[in-house]
Amino acid sequence: MSNQNRRSFLKASALSGGGFMLGISFLSNYEAVGKKVVANLPLDFNELNGFVKITADNIIKIMSPNPEGGQGVKTSMPMIVAEELDVDFSKIVIEQADLDTKHFTRQFIGGSQAIHQGWKPLRVAGATAREMLRLAAAKTWNVPLEEISTESGVLYHKKSGKSANYGEMATAAAQIPVPKDVKLKEVKDFKIIGKSKRNVDLEKIVTGKPLFGIDTRTDGMLIAMIVHPPAMGLKFKAVNAANALKMKGIKAVFPIKIFNDDYEKTFFDTNQFNEVVAVVGNSTWEVMQAKKALKIDWQEAETLAEKRNINSRKMTQNIPSGLENSADHTAKFAEMMAKPGNVRRKDGDVEAAFKNAAKVIERTYNAPFLVHNCMEPMNFFAHVTEEKAELLGPLQKPEFTEQALSARLSMPLEKIDIKMTRLGGGFGRRSYAHWMIEAALISQKVKAPVKLIYTREDDMTAGICRPSYSAKYRAALDANNNLIGFHVKAGGMPQSPLSPNRFPAGTIDNYLAEDFTIDTNITVGSYRAPHSNFMAAVEQSFLDEVAESAGKDPIAFRLELLKRAKENPVGKNNDYQPDRFAKVLELVKEKSNWENTKGSKKLGFSAYFCHDSYAAHVLDLEIKDGSPQINKVWCAIDCGIVVNPIAAKNMAEGGIVDAVGASMFAKMSFTKGVPESNNFHNYRMIRHNEAPKAIEIHFVESSEDPTGMGEPAYPPVYAALANALYKATGKRLYNQPFGENI
Amino acid sequence: MAKYNLKINGKTRAVDVDPSTPILWVLRDHLNMPGTKFGCGMAMCGACTVHLDGNAVRSCSMPVSAVGKMAITTIEGLSENAAHPVQKAWLEHDVAQCGYCQGGQIMSAAALLKSNPNPTDEDIDAAMSGNICRCGTYLRIKEAIKTAAKN
Ligand code: FES
Ligand code: FES
Numbered sequence: 001m002s003n004q005n006r007r008s009f010l011k012a013s014a015l016s017g018g019g020f021m022l023g024i025s026f027l028s029n030y031e032a033v034g035k036k037v038v039a040n041l042p043l044d045f046n047e048l049n050g051f052v053k054i055t056a057d058n059i060i061k062i063m064s065p066n067p068e069g070g071q072g073v074k075t076s077m078p079m080i081v082a083e084e085l086d087v088d089f090s091k092i093v094i095e096q097a098d099l100d101t102k103h104f105t106r107q108f109i110g111g112s113q114a115i116h117q118g119w120k121p122l123r124v125a126g127a128t129a130r131e132m133l134r135l136a137a138a139k140t141w142n143v144p145l146e147e148i149s150t151e152s153g154v155l156y157h158k159k160s161g162k163s164a165n166y167g168e169m170a171t172a173a174a175q176i177p178v179p180k181d182v183k184l185k186e187v188k189d190f191k192i193i194g195k196s197k198r199n200v201d202l203e204k205i206v207t208g209k210p211l212f213g214i215d216t217r218t219d220g221m222l223i224a225m226i227v228h229p230p231a232m233g234l235k236f237k238a239v240n241a242a243n244a245l246k247m248k249g250i251k252a253v254f255p256i257k258i259f260n261d262d263y264e265k266t267f268f269d270t271n272q273f274n275e276v277v278a279v280v281g282n283s284t285w286e287v288m289q290a291k292k293a294l295k296i297d298w299q300e301a302e303t304l305a306e307k308r309n310i311n312s313r314k315m316t317q318n319i320p321s322g323l324e325n326s327a328d329h330t331a332k333f334a335e336m337m338a339k340p341g342n343v344r345r346k347d348g349d350v351e352a353a354f355k356n357a358a359k360v361i362e363r364t365y366n367a368p369f370l371v372h373n374c375m376e377p378m379n380f381f382a383h384v385t386e387e388k389a390e391l392l393g394p395l396q397k398p399e400f401t402e403q404a405l406s407a408r409l410s411m412p413l414e415k416i417d418i419k420m421t422r423l424g425g426g427f428g429r430r431s432y433a434h435w436m437i438e439a440a441l442i443s444q445k446v447k448a449p450v451k452l453i454y455t456r457e458d459d460m461t462a463g464i465c466r467p468s469y470s471a472k473y474r475a476a477l478d479a480n481n482n483l484i485g486f487h488v489k490a491g492g493m494p495q496s497p498l499s500p501n502r503f504p505a506g507t508i509d510n511y512l513a514e515d516f517t518i519d520t521n522i523t524v525g526s527y528r529a530p531h532s533n534f535m536a537a538v539e540q541s542f543l544d545e546v547a548e549s550a551g552k553d554p555i556a557f558r559l560e561l562l563k564r565a566k567e568n569p570v571g572k573n574n575d576y577q578p579d580r581f582a583k584v585l586e587l588v589k590e591k592s593n594w595e596n597t598k599g600s601k602k603l604g605f606s607a608y609f610c611h612d613s614y615a616a617h618v619l620d621l622e623i624k625d626g627s628p629q630i631n632k633v634w635c636a637i638d639c640g641i642v643v644n645p646i647a648a649k650n651m652a653e654g655g656i657v658d659a660v661g662a663s664m665f666a667k668m669s670f671t672k673g674v675p676e677s678n679n680f681h682n683y684r685m686i687r688h689n690e691a692p693k694a695i696e697i698h699f700v701e702s703s704e705d706p707t708g709m710g711e712p713a714y715p716p717v718y719a720a721l722a723n724a725l726y727k728a729t730g731k732r733l734y735n736q737p738f739g740e741n742i
Numbered sequence: 743m744a745k746y747n748l749k750i751n752g753k754t755r756a757v758d759v760d761p762s763t764p765i766l767w768v769l770r771d772h773l774n775m776p777g778t779k780f781g782c783g784m785a786m787c788g789a790c791t792v793h794l795d796g797n798a799v800r801s802c803s804m805p806v807s808a809v810g811k812m813a814i815t816t817i818e819g820l821s822e823n824a825a826h827p828v829q830k831a832w833l834e835h836d837v838a839q840c841g842y843c844q845g846g847q848i849m850s851a852a853a854l855l856k857s858n859p860n861p862t863d864e865d866i867d868a869a870m871s872g873n874i875c876r877c878g879t880y881l882r883i884k885e886a887i888k889t890a891a892k893n
Contacts, residue, residue, distance in 0.1 A: 070840030070877050198836045205841035206829040206848060208777020208817030215776035223771070248743070248760070284780075285760070285767040375781055375789060375842040375876045424779075424842030425876050456782045646836050650882065654839050657878030680786035680874065689867035691880040 033090050033200050046174040050103030051081050051122065052129035058167025060087055060153060063097040065104040066114045067396060068201070069423035069430065070654075071710040072647035073114045075200045077122055079643060080115075083192040084126030084185060087153040087166070094200050099398040099418040109396040109426050110526065112611035112708020115643055119705050127182045135179065136172035137164060187641065187703045196646035201422060213393030213421040214453060216381040221449045222251060224280045224442045225287045226435075228273040228462055229298050231673030233323045233521045236275040237297040244279065244293040249286035253279050253294065256441045258434050263407055265308045268400040270434045271319060272463030272523035278442045284453060301521070317494070318519045323673035329493060330366070332518050333470040337364065341489045341514030344500035347570050348510035353485025357476035361549055365473075365538035367736040368667040369493075369522060370466035371677075373685065376424020377459045382439035383449035388415045389440055394423035394430055401433035408437055409444065428526035432464050460683060461675040465668055466527035467492040469534040473542040476510070481550035483508055483561070490535065491516040495524060497531035499575065503609060504543070506574030507561035522670060528658070529610060529711035533718070536608035537663065537736070540719030544605070545732060553598070554605045554723070555589050576609045580638050583700050584616040588636035591698050592618035604724025606716040613639040613712035614700075617656070619692075619720040623728050628742070630660065630692035633720070635713060637697065640704035649697045652713040656695055659717030661686025664739040684739075746806055750775075751819025761807035766790045768806050769816060777817040777845050781874070788873030791846040791853075792816050798853035800872070817845035820852060828852045831890035839877035847873045851887050860891055 045053035045061060053061040062081045068074035078094045099107055106117055130150060137155040138145040141162050149156045156163045204211050229235060241253035257275050259265065277296055281287040304319040354360060380393035389411055395401065398418045406413050423430055439452035454462070469492045476485030486508045490498040500513035527533065547557035559582055564570075566578035585607055589595070597603065597620075607616035618634045633656050642648050665684035669676040677683035722733045725742060735741050745758050750773070757772050764783075769775040769792075778801055781789030785803040792801045793815040820826045824833060828851050838844045847870070854861055854869040861869065866887050875883070 070838075072839070196836075198833065199838055199841075201841065202833055202836065202838055203824050205838045205844050206817075206824050206832045207820075207822060208775075208845045210776045212776075212779075212842060214780065217774060217776070283759075283763075283767065283771040285763045285771070288783075289762075373876055375779075375787070375840065375874065377780065423840060425840045427876070453780075456784075456787075650836065650839060650879070653881055654878035657880055658876065661878070679784055680782050681784065685787075685874045685876065686878070686880075687872075687874065688870040688880045688883070691878070693863075695881055 032093055046170040048129035048132050048173055049125050051125035052085060054166050054170035056167050056171055058165045059093060060166060061093040061095055063095055065097045065107050067109050067420045067423055068096065069109050069396065069426035071651060072199060072644060075197055075647060076115060076644045077118055079192050079197055080119065080122040081126040083190055084123045085130050086150045089192050089197060096420055099402060101399060107399060110431060112710040112712060116612055116707045123184050124182065127184050128179060131179050131182045132173040132176045133166055133169050135176045136169040140172060193641065193643050197644050199647065211422045212376050212424050213381065214376055214379045216392055216451055218449050221451055222280050222282065222446060223284050223287050224278055224450045224452045225291055226276040226278055226438055226458065227291055227294060227296060228276045228458065231323055232463060232670065233301055233321060233673040234298040235301040237299040239277050240295040244290040247290045247293060249282035250290045251280045252446055253277065254445060256438060258437050259404065260408060266400060266403065267310050268397050268431050269404050270432045270464065270523060271306055280442060280446050280450065288455065319521050320519050324520060324522060324670055325672060326669040329468055333491065336491050336516045336518060337470060337472050337489065341516040343514050344498055345505060345511065345513040350485050350487055350510045350512040353510035354476045357485060358479040359477040359549060360474060361546055362474045363542055363545065363734060365471050365734050367469045367534050368669065369468045370527060370662060370666045371460050371668050372427045372429035372527060373460065374425030374427060374429050377456055378435045378454040379452055380436045380439040381451045382443040384409065384440050384444040388417065390417050391436055391440060392419040392421060393436065394421050395433040395436060396426045396430040401436050405437050405440055409440060427528045428530065429464060432525050457678040460678050463523035464525040465522060467495050467524045469497050471538045475546045477550055483546065485510040487512045489514045491518060493518045493520040493522065497534045499535065501573045501575040503576050504561055506565045506569045506571055509570055511570065529715045532608065532610040532715040536715030537718030540606040540608060540716055541722045544723045555585055555594060558607065559585055581609055581614050584614045584636040584638050587698055587700060588616040588618050588634050591636065591696065592634035594618060602724050602727040604720045604727060606719035606723060608716040610715060611711045612707035613637060615712045615716055617716050617720040619724045621724045621728055628725060632694040633692045634696045636700065637713060638700035638702060639709055640702050640706040642699050643706050648709045651709040652697045653695045655713035656717050657686060657691045659714045660692065660721060663718040663721055663736055665737050667737050748809060749813040751815055759806060762805050765792065765801035765804050765806055765809065765814065775816055775818055779842060779845055788850060789843055789846040791849040793849060793853055796853065796856055798850045817849055826852065827890045827893045828855065831886040834889060835882045835886040837879055837882040837886050839879055843873060843875045847883055855891055
């Protein structure tokens with residue numbers, strides 16, 4: 001067992017509370033997955049490890065370590081533990097773990113990694129707990145361990161006819177030293193993994209039970225909101241709250257500073273609007289009205305060289321001053337595109353290849369800033385006293401923000417308790433939990449429990465955008481239409497989107513990948529499939545055009561390249577497995593009946609590998625009354641073993657719908673630093689009538705360890721849509737969102 | 743401030759709030775009924791959908807003073823144990839991802855089926871297009887509405 005895994009096996013004392021805080025009711029109900037209420041609180045759990053806790057009365061609780069934001073981990077992670085523990089899934093109780101760095105590692109949402117990284121530790125946790133129960137039974141019954149079997153939460157000694165449920169052995173098992181190198185099940189013996197299980201919170205969701213951070217309520221709790229500067233590049237100067245403070249229900253108005261000036265930030269600390277105005281009152285509506293009555297002076301922020309410490313790598317990020325315009329961004333991209341970039345990969349002699357080419361294709365693609373728009377606006381609950389800080393709410397990366405909070409409150413980590421609620425969407429946005437620090441500072445100042453809520457407008461205009469990007473592609477074809485040279489130059493504001501070793505690197509003798517970045521004070525952050533959401537869109541659109549120009553079928557063209565990558569790869573450092581990649585192409589080709597329908601239907605194809613999973617789509621559309629109607633999307637995915645098929649399909653379907661919406665409509669522009677969209681009337685989201693009429697998801701059968709599903713289906717959709725739109729309209733699309741350019 | 747006796751989910755509830763307060767915040771803040779969600783505050787997302795005398799309305803944009811004698815039904819009142827056909831269909835199709843929009847989706851769907859028990863795809867699109875789902879569960883919602891219509 002690695003040291004990291006070891007940490008999750010530190011045995012705590014037999015009693016574990018968990019789940020209580022300030023009487024927040026929705027944290028403290030014990031219902032089994034099958035919905036039967038199994039007990040009233042409190043319960044005495046025997047803790048076999050961080051994941052498995054069992055009472056003497058046989059209530060089996062599995063902790064779900066990572067936050068749940070719709071990706072289904074609160075169902076799928078316990079499924080993996082339950083499989084190895086050998087219990088009836090419908091009878092277990094599942095509880096969202098608090099942030100607990102002693103028992104768990106990697107308690108966050110991001111990069112589609114929860115299942116991929118959790119696979120081994122979750123299985124080991126279940127198997128080890130089962131082994132401890134078997135050891136306890138062997139000892140109690142005084143029989144050899146090998147003769148103890150289990151079935152659905154019951155221990156058996158078949159020879160003597162003895163049996164006991166897990167609860168009866170739990171107290172003894174908790175005393176057993178943690179065994180090492182416990183054997184895991186064979187994939188063929190899985191009973192839970194691979195069988196669809198309904199979202200364990202679904203009944204609460206459909207009956208409107210409180211589950212989300214925004215639903216938090218405690219006695220004496222006040223409501224807080226913030227006002228942030230109206231434009232990127234502005235900062236706080238002064239506030240006159242005289243009128244607001246006269247309004248009913250309003251308790252306090254004051255500025256707060258999120259980070260100390262000298263704080264060395266890490267990756268997920270934000271750099272937008274370090275000082276905001278807090279408004280605190282009795283109820284949300286009263287606070288909303290008071291916000292409008294404030295008179296706030298803003299001033300231009302200075303240029304900043306911000307220091308960051310990212311995994312012990314010291315970096316300085318330049319944040320320019322000034323009020324930026326989207327039109328100027330376009331000009332800056334063009335200027336950078338004309339200059340040489342940073343060479344990130346070079347194979348062969350690209351210059352010669354282009355010089356000797358029979359045909360050169362060159363295309364430039366652009367994409368705007370985007371905002372996340374999680375349906376649940378940003379919010380957090382905080383109760384900070386001299387002794388401790390209690391925090392509760394929806395966030396993706398509690399571990400990282402905890403550090404910043406500890407520094408800001410000058411309070412050691414032991415005194416900070418972070419509990420996670422269900423997230424009403426994350427998509428990257430809730431990785432940047434500045435609002436948790438804001439809530440804590442407000443609570444500290446008003447000396448009361450506080451729930452901070454952002455309005456949609458606050459949320460949409462607070463920064464943390466998906467970066468704006470541009471990429472130029474060039475391809476060289478010889479007289480026989482072989483691809484002999486390839487050149488990509490990609491840049492972003494302020495981050496580069498390039499992954500230089502991804503497909504088609506490794507398939508072309510002469511290959512050059514360059515990138516660049518442009519400083520901006522528009523703040524950015526991770527957005528569903530960071531960077532891949534752009535690179536897949538443009539690379540797969542470009543390859544479609546190259547295939548066409550070479551007179552080749554777009555799928556056959558890519559398969560030809562993948563064959564080359566398998567048989568005779570260029571370079572060693574290629575980020576994908578060609579045969580797994582080729583398989584999803586073959587599968588989607590078959591399922592969509594590509595060969596027989598590509599002549600008659602308007603089909604677009606696209607495929608991409610990111611976040612360790614392979615995805616390929618065929619999209620069929622027609623133009624109806626001037627707008628595209630997507631009749632069907634076929635999707636093939638290789639994500640290894642599919643833990644929970646019904647949920648994995650849901651993720652893929654949702655990713656496809658979300659990406660169709662983003663590529664058609666999404667855009668955040670700036671005029672003099674002011675975000676031009678601030679609510680759903682001017683930031684268009686995909687709606688029911690615009691979604692594809694049908695989606696078919698096919699998984700490659702696999703016994704490989706599972707990889708993620710939150711992101712991989714998303715990036716290739718943009719290009720499948722662009723390529724199908726080209727078939728339907730005869731027009732190639734180079735700028736997002738497509739809806740503006742059809 | 744003004745006093746109102748509101749008929750909510752079959753019970754009469756008294757509140758004393760500013761007349762401009764939207765039903766949404768009366769429910770969430772004053773009556774501790776957080777099933778009705780806040781998404782946009784301007785009738786653009788449907789997260790806050792409730793029924794007024796059986797019709798779907800956006801509670802974020804309707805002041806409490808406009809309710810009068812009309813009966814309010816919220817997601818909590820549709821059924822407590824997911825027994826309503828629409829809720830059952832949602833369970834059957836495992837519709838939700840994050841789940842935040844789903845209360846509003848269900849309320850819109852229930853109102854649709856009440857007035858149109860056998861909706862076509864176009865009817866569903868028309869009735870449901872005011873409800874945004876960022877997670878993209880639209881296809882499952884449509885399937886669930888069809889299942890509910892059958893039952
Ligand atoms: S919150 Fe009412 S429609 Fe969005
Ligand atoms: S399920 Fe997440 S917004 Fe609809």
